[in-house]
Amino acid sequence: MTTERIRILDDEGNLINTDLEPKIPKTKLKKAFETMVLLRLIDEKGIKLQRQGKVSFHIFTRGQEAHVAAALALNDEDWIYPAYREHGLALYRGYPLEDLVNHLFANIKDKHKGRRLPGLFGSKDHNFVNPSAPIGTQVIQAAGTGYGMKIRGENTVSTVFFGDGATSSNDFHSGMNFGAVTKSPVIYICQNNQWAISVPLKYQTAADSIVDKAIGYGMNGLQIDGNDFLAFYVAVSQARERAVRGDGPTLIESVTYRVGPHTSSDDPSVYRSEEEVKLWEKKDPINRFEKYLISKQVLKNGDRDKLTKKYDDELNRLIDEAAKLPKFGLETLFDDVFEEMPEFLERQKAEILQYKED
Amino acid sequence: MTTERIRILDDEGNLINTDLEPKIPKTKLKKAFETMVLLRLIDEKGIKLQRQGKVSFHIFTRGQEAHVAAALALNDEDWIYPAYREHGLALYRGYPLEDLVNHLFANIKDKHKGRRLPGLFGSKDHNFVNPSAPIGTQVIQAAGTGYGMKIRGENTVSTVFFGDGATSSNDFHSGMNFGAVTKSPVIYICQNNQWAISVPLKYQTAADSIVDKAIGYGMNGLQIDGNDFLAFYVAVSQARERAVRGDGPTLIESVTYRVGPHTSSDDPSVYRSEEEVKLWEKKDPINRFEKYLISKQVLKNGDRDKLTKKYDDELNRLIDEAAKLPKFGLETLFDDVFEEMPEFLERQKAEILQYKED
Amino acid sequence: MVDTNIVGAINMALKEEMERDNNVVILGEDIGKDGGVFRATQGLIDKFGRDRVLDTPLSESGIIGFATGLALYGVRAIAEIQFVDFIWPAADQIISEVAKFRYRSGGEYTCPMVIRSPYGGGVKGAHYHSQSPESIFAHTAGLKIVIPSNPFDAKGLLISAIRDSDPVLFLEPKRIYRAFTEEVPEDDYTVPLGKANVVKEGTDLTLVSYGSMLHVTLEAASLAEDEGISCEVIDLRSIVPLDLDTIGMSVMKTGRFISVTEAPKTSGFSAELSALVAENWIEYMEAPILRVTGYDTPFPLTLESFYLPTPKRVLDNIKKSVSF
Amino acid sequence: MVDTNIVGAINMALKEEMERDNNVVILGEDIGKDGGVFRATQGLIDKFGRDRVLDTPLSESGIIGFATGLALYGVRAIAEIQFVDFIWPAADQIISEVAKFRYRSGGEYTCPMVIRSPYGGGVKGAHYHSQSPESIFAHTAGLKIVIPSNPFDAKGLLISAIRDSDPVLFLEPKRIYRAFTEEVPEDDYTVPLGKANVVKEGTDLTLVSYGSMLHVTLEAASLAEDEGISCEVIDLRSIVPLDLDTIGMSVMKTGRFISVTEAPKTSGFSAELSALVAENWIEYMEAPILRVTGYDTPFPLTLESFYLPTPKRVLDNIKKSVSF
Numbered sequence A, B: 001m002t003t004e005r006i007r008i009l010d011d012e013g014n015l016i017n018t019d020l021e022p023k024i025p026k027t028k029l030k031k032a033f034e035t036m037v038l039l040r041l042i043d044e045k046g047i048k049l050q051r052q053g054k055v056s057f058h059i060f061t062r063g064q065e066a067h068v069a070a071a072l073a074l075n076d077e078d079w080i081y082p083a084y085r086e087h088g089l090a091l092y093r094g095y096p097l098e099d100l101v102n103h104l105f106a107n108i109k110d111k112h113k114g115r116r117l118p119g120l121f122g123s124k125d126h127n128f129v130n131p132s133a134p135i136g137t138q139v140i141q142a143a144g145t146g147y148g149m150k151i152r153g154e155n156t157v158s159t160v161f162f163g164d165g166a167t168s169s170n171d172f173h174s175g176m177n178f179g180a181v182t183k184s185p186v187i188y189i190c191q192n193n194q195w196a197i198s199v200p201l202k203y204q205t206a207a208d209s210i211v212d213k214a215i216g217y218g219m220n221g222l223q224i225d226g227n228d229f230l231a232f233y234v235a236v237s238q239a240r241e242r243a244v245r246g247d248g249p250t251l252i253e254s255v256t257y258r259v260g261p262h263t264s265s266d267d268p269s270v271y272r273s274e275e276e277v278k279l280w281e282k283k284d285p286i287n288r289f290e291k292y293l294i295s296k297q298v299l300k301n302g303d304r305d306k307l308t309k310k311y312d313d314e315l316n317r318l319i320d321e322a323a324k325l326p327k328f329g330l331e332t333l334f335d336d337v338f339e340e341m342p343e344f345l346e347r348q349k350a351e352i353l354q355y356k357e358d
Numbered sequence C, D: 001m002v003d004t005n006i007v008g009a010i011n012m013a014l015k016e017e018m019e020r021d022n023n024v025v026i027l028g029e030d031i032g033k034d035g036g037v038f039r040a041t042q043g044l045i046d047k048f049g050r051d052r053v054l055d056t057p058l059s060e061s062g063i064i065g066f067a068t069g070l071a072l073y074g075v076r077a078i079a080e081i082q083f084v085d086f087i088w089p090a091a092d093q094i095i096s097e098v099a100k101f102r103y104r105s106g107g108e109y110t111c112p113m114v115i116r117s118p119y120g121g122g123v124k125g126a127h128y129h130s131q132s133p134e135s136i137f138a139h140t141a142g143l144k145i146v147i148p149s150n151p152f153d154a155k156g157l158l159i160s161a162i163r164d165s166d167p168v169l170f171l172e173p174k175r176i177y178r179a180f181t182e183e184v185p186e187d188d189y190t191v192p193l194g195k196a197n198v199v200k201e202g203t204d205l206t207l208v209s210y211g212s213m214l215h216v217t218l219e220a221a222s223l224a225e226d227e228g229i230s231c232e233v234i235d236l237r238s239i240v241p242l243d244l245d246t247i248g249m250s251v252m253k254t255g256r257f258i259s260v261t262e263a264p265k266t267s268g269f270s271a272e273l274s275a276l277v278a279e280n281w282i283e284y285m286e287a288p289i290l291r292v293t294g295y296d297t298p299f300p301l302t303l304e305s306f307y308l309p310t311p312k313r314v315l316d317n318i319k320k321s322v323s324f
């Protein structure tokens, strides 16, 4: 049933579809590449910090870095509902690396006030919505936001990311359906990385492809090689155009792979083979994009190493600083439950403050 | 996208597809017709009783009586999860009319002990599962039962009915998905009667047809004229064969129409036109089936009136008897919460029994 | 002033708020042409159009999740759940999302919205058209829960809820939707969330209730009066935030406490009320702290008049308390 | 006898019951090759195969609805919800279906199944890997709710739950999954549902808890002992059905009562316990009936050690009670 998979770069990064090759300014291409390199490094640092007991948890983006392309295809005013492996979109939009590091440490400078698991962050300034942990809930929320844009007559779109596992969730279903019925400007992007923790795609759905699910909602569908930065860009651009034109939402299936463990708590060797991982490592999105950029003279050989070194230094510095900062104080425990603190919370707060020194 | 709609009888009841015409023993055809006539009469009586204040509520099957065909295509050991407009399946399987009437009156002979809204009944003896009211929940339950049949190696199937509105529910999604992934012997039958109370199909889904939803689950799909008894029979038979062969589930979209109000509480004149109803009344499933049966010499002109008279008498008698019976006593309020009554319920029971005479 | 019942008052509040602020949108099943199965939204689609009066697909999870996306974006959404018994498909959106957005984002994202839903028994609705789940949502930090008992409060509380910065679950006592009318101002007024109403003053015993049970409670109080027992009756109006001071003032005066709620007894909101009294004012109590509630069974049909608290059953508990 | 922890004991119970009865099937996310994210189902897929150890799609609603269909059909399903925080998508199946099937069908259809799920804080899990929703399900008539506090009980209670004729929500205190080991019989034994365990006898004050909070409570009791206060500590083991007699015997003796639970305070199960004591034994009470609980906020991360009841906080409440 599946429509053709969009590929512009082959597994080695050679341009194989010049017709579709998008025209992206070099500065943007470069910035995208930098963001992807940075993501790779954040994974390395993150898991090290977790192993050292300095942060409590790490979520990997490794292998799925091509998602950064969406940030180029979208406008900054477009809303993004991430799942939890889309750090690149926030970073590309200018979310400060310092904020991310402080968030990982859940320290006093963490915008979420030390309340979230590291990696589950959002930023209102960047229209990058704070995700929860329950899988799939953001899909329908994104549809609601898209509807808001529609009835206000804005030229923006609402974009949502979710995994292959999430397609089984209740709110994938409601989210796809509500978006399609109301013809709202929504882009649904499934990062089909073949696994939901230890559950392989074949136990998740019997469909030939996830993109086939679009049909049952009367929605446009596109399938892309999710490790192909250019294909990712083209699909999101097409979907965006369609959405702002008033032609309704699109489901994009990005076929990719979760190269790392699910999270720092996971041991994938229990349930999948090294060979499979190896196979996909060969299709690495950063390597492919790098080759393309070199061919386009956006990058030179050696640039990547320099970049890595630069970010490594910067991250080390930020980490050192972040590690020194204290956590939020006990007096903040009752903030933000409601806009104004009701009396019963004032009483609970008074009680707990007795234990401040413990 | 939609596959071809199966039709064997045209809107007038003429045979238009002899290739597909099923071979069904005359006795069964006759019994099916009788059941359909009975259903029509139950609607008439039910709403009258409700208007008279003798029963609290009525749910109509009018216009959707062709569902009785499924009872012929299935074996009696196959499980049926009805929505709430499939009374015909229970009746065809031998659920006593007397039980139904007593259930409507929620009297002391009601198998559900006077606990359910009239029309929400099941019967374990007839593998006809007691439905709830929350829409869609039975879809995944039917999948679970199908899986049970599969792992026990039985040659039975699990069949579930639901409306077009129900396709938006969470458990349509989980039910379709779990059934397909486990390749369980399940038949999903959507009675697409064009309305969910006042919400028309176009506000329910943007899909071209409900049967298109099968694709996204990797499931076989069939669309039928749901007012065509023979098409209904053929589709369920095909789906059943496939299921017991181990080839997995089928979604059948039965395109039909809710000719009556949603329930006795509903006034459809507020939200839909008389013309639309009239149009569909011309495609009446009983009339079409009658014409076919007369052409096959299973029935004669005038048989239907005689049947109606017979059932009218029987129903009147049963209603008179049912109306005389008392309700379940207060001492039964705490039965069946658990298998054995725990102490705390014994205490609550003792308390309430003080009020028995009030 | 118009003479209207609770449904009428709700319809007024919705209409006026939608007129006042075109950023207010309502959504739910059958709320458009049908005007809602209880007619609470009657006429609104004609006045405000489908964009702002959205008949949704049959998915409560969808309704609340969609409203959440609207709320985050800055649109004020009022979602209707046709019967609160059907709220469970939306439990994840309400409990995991709506209630926690402000907190989890450190105050960046907020989720002000109203979830309106008819609740409660007494309408021959059986298992799935009769339940009262307020205590479950009261246990969910971040939600406000409002339950009016009369048309005046219904309108004033609903307007407050719509203008509130936090998510509000607004439970409507369907049993008394049309039970009586009263004068309701046609213009804009609010009844504040978190302030209880002392409906009747008394000296011997404190009765606390809300929603449709308030009327059962009042009847019981009047029966008790006939027997020379003076009951103070408090209508909570909102259970989160709860007006603990008003309860405290009353029990310090009366020394006796009974709450009347229709949900099943175990872990019902009556338990919370008893616990609050027992932890704060036990030294004033002259009798057991009692609850008159529904029972720990699914909601019945033919036996619902026994299942629900009755004036008689409340009265017996009043007598038990005063004769302790 | 084997020396094992709570996860180990649960794994033993599952394995033994699946060996004993091939009608027992388990299902959930990652319970197969992965052996569950906490390893509670480790090794079972190799022993019993995918038919009986079913890795499901990512849908809690699906897991419970599928288990319901199995239960109705006569297969004994044990469903795992990976973290109880993720149970909400299944709320409708649990509350509307599982809990009510027996009642609504007049006893024709029954729904015996076990829903296993890790619950509770203390593992740096933040909002969505830390919650304790037991009171919500306690409010749902038709469910039994079991919460073990040690390996011996975990195995014996789980076996009872699997063999029970009614649906059981079996909440596993993940904070103490691996906190300690003890001797657990290798063979078949059961711990009955609905019988509390008096873990420590005492005369001055009754402390009631369950699950991981039981250990906090015991520590507090031992601190109190140091100060000359004798606490009786009761481990409820199941909250529905509740062993009210054991609580009653204790409070009639001590005249003082504190419950310790980690869920938010408002409408938590502690409220039910306070209410029961206040309605049944107030005349014995010599002090306010107290609750030590989590607070009415979403579950925090860096501040969780303050949020959760601590021995110190329980001790302060003990002192408050005895010095009243």
Ligand SMILES: Cc1ncc(C[n+]2csc(CCOP(=O)(O)OP(=O)(O)O)c2C)c(N)n1
Residues within 6 Å of the ligand: A085, A133, A134, A135, A162, A163, A164, A165, A166, A167, A191, A193, A195, A196, A197, A258, A262, D029, D058, D060, D082, D086, D089
């Ligand atoms: C409702 C819910 N159920 C279970 C979990 C536990 N869980 C966290 S991530 C995950 C797998 C998600 O898979 P997928 O959607 O494919 O995303 P991926 O991690 O592969 O990017 C599971 C089961 C959860 N967070 N929420």
Ligand SMILES: Cc1ncc(C[n+]2csc(CCOP(=O)(O)OP(=O)(O)O)c2C)c(N)n1
Residues within 6 Å of the ligand: B083, B085, B133, B134, B135, B162, B163, B164, B165, B166, B167, B191, B193, B195, B196, B197, B258, B262, C029, C058, C060, C082, C086, C089
């Ligand atoms: C979860 C849930 N939400 C809302 C309702 C109220 N309700 C009862 S029937 C119905 C419409 C059902 O439509 P459909 O599935 O098409 O079945 P039909 O009545 O047309 O046969 C609605 C909204 C319900 N019963 N359950």
Ligand SMILES: [Mg+2]
Residues within 6 Å of the ligand: A163, A164, A165, A191, A192, A193, A194, A195, A196, A197, A258
């Ligand atoms: Mg995945």
Ligand SMILES: [Mg+2]
Residues within 6 Å of the ligand: B163, B164, B165, B191, B192, B193, B194, B195, B196, B197, B258
């Ligand atoms: Mg319909």
